[in-house]
Amino acid sequence: MGERTTYLTPAEVWALDDLIRHTWTEEGKPVGRGLLLKVFAVIKEFEARRNDSHPPELLPIALTEEECWAIDYHLRRSYVDPDGYRVGRPLLLKIFGLILEMRNQEAVRSLKFVDGSDGDPSDIAQRLEQWRQYLRDEPVEDEGSEEQPPG
Secondary structure (H helix, E strand, C coil): CCCEEEEECHHHHHHHHHHCCCCCEECCEECHHHHHHHHHHHHHHHHHCCCCCCCCCCEEEEECHHHHHHHHHHCCCCCECCCCCECHHHHHHHHHHHHHHHHHHHHHHHCCCCCCCCCCHHHHHHHHHHHHHHHCCCCCEECCEECCCCC
């Protein structure tokens, strides 16, 4: 499964550094070290740009589903960083969004679509029009069938 990108604040990436352990595994896969390498890169970018005239408030990070689950496991909603920023809830909401997006994409991929390559295009258009009429609660006049959805 691929990665999804979210944008984190400096407090959020530091929270990940504070809470995620490099030895963490998810279902036997080593996750912690790779996740922390990404976190380190984002922290270094924030630090390098700290003295810019307009330092970034957010920077992107691409996460896998396993990395998102690791964050969910280690981060509590009530987490407050040492500087007093409430980081837990906003960061978890971002992570929940990524997990749901990945799962929805996986569900869409698993659907079986008829591509129409083995059917007559006029037949497909006719069936589509029958479905449209059916969904509008209009009876479909088809030889021998009464208000049956097209099959």
